[in-house]
Amino acid sequence: MQRIAIYDLDRTITRAPTWTPFLLHAARGRWRMAMAPVAAGAALLHALRLYDRDRLKPIMHRLMLGGALDEAELTLLAEAFAATTDASNIRSGARARMAADRAAGYRIVIATAAHRFYAQAIASRLGVEDLIATEATRDASGRILPLLAGPNCYGAAKLAMIETWFNDQDIARRHAHVRFYSDHPSDAPTFAWADEPVVVSPGKRMAALASAQGWRVERW
Template identity: 60%
Template sequence: MIAPRVRISVYDLDRTITSLPTWTPFLLHAARAVAPWRLAALPVVGLVALSRTDRDRRKELMHRLILGPTLGTAAATRLAEDFATRLTRDHIRPGARAQIAADRAEGRRIVIATAAHAFYARAIADRLGVADLVATRAKRDAAGDITPMLDGPNCYGAAKRAMLERWLADAGIAREDAHIRFQSDHVSDAPSFAWADEPIAVNPHARLRALARARGWPIVDWGG
């Protein structure tokens, strides 16, 4: 007897589930709450964000400029909880809520895979009732405080696919035993789209819309 395939739905977070990106809004939220004087660094942060520096290093530099050299666990938790409450109240796409509910009703395992830092993305996932999270990790110091350095790759592009493959293996699920639906708004997720059984472009930007049309992938609008 052939075992039934494990049905998995993977969601990107920024601009797929949410109507706006989360990293810069989280940094601004944190600075206003704990160190408003760091907002003076915003022009430099903007230059870093627009620079050609490696994406991972950009994230580390932006973190250091706005959050400083360390962020205590208690402070990080408090900031993440408050940010997630506001974000999920005001900036979740209606279609994302509906699709997550539909997937849950079908018995699908739901995963959020995101370049957002896990220390705040976890709070967002919790509010959406999603247990499985694949996200960028921050390195912690000897005291357990969060530093600007990444602990592993930024969960973006090809690295996101590799991290999803690792998650699947860690979950004890063979790829051939899984049916994977992957949903994202951005062409940077092309490696994960190619890996999925059912790729879906959600509110795609121009380059992903063109790729989806060329590959025959469904294109959906989940609203603002």
């Protein structure tokens, strides 16, 4: 029986979200910082449910990062952002839980709606090799474009991507014990699929769902 511990990233491992802070980090000191109010307006329209996350993410990407970004430049930005995140935005409880899971023989996986192009650097700093994340389209030169390559790794799509990862890793679900950690109701499909759902530092809505479903709650 393989032991797999899957962690959400934003507000589960981290205290605060990472996408907007990464965009601001990347734009800082450049003229694109002037686009921040426009990006904030786009986020407000999403909050008003005028369009979904799959549409919002490319819009904010184009505004704050541009139409195409060289991978080498993006890697430098991601590494610097990951260093800041590691220093100031990682829950101590998340570090302790990952250490305990490793000691118990669990394979650690991060499954996140964050873009791989920066989430990989955060995962690496946490000693996590397995990452399931939102993917960006690339042009013929390998530059990263605003368009998503596949679904945003969120909600039911996250579970589908986890299942694809299991297939790619040749792991039979019936032969695995899965712990899943997240803070957010959008992860209800994966909580229900996991053998051991763990709700992390939930807000009011998530706490109510955890209580109704009998899911364990931990406060990190």
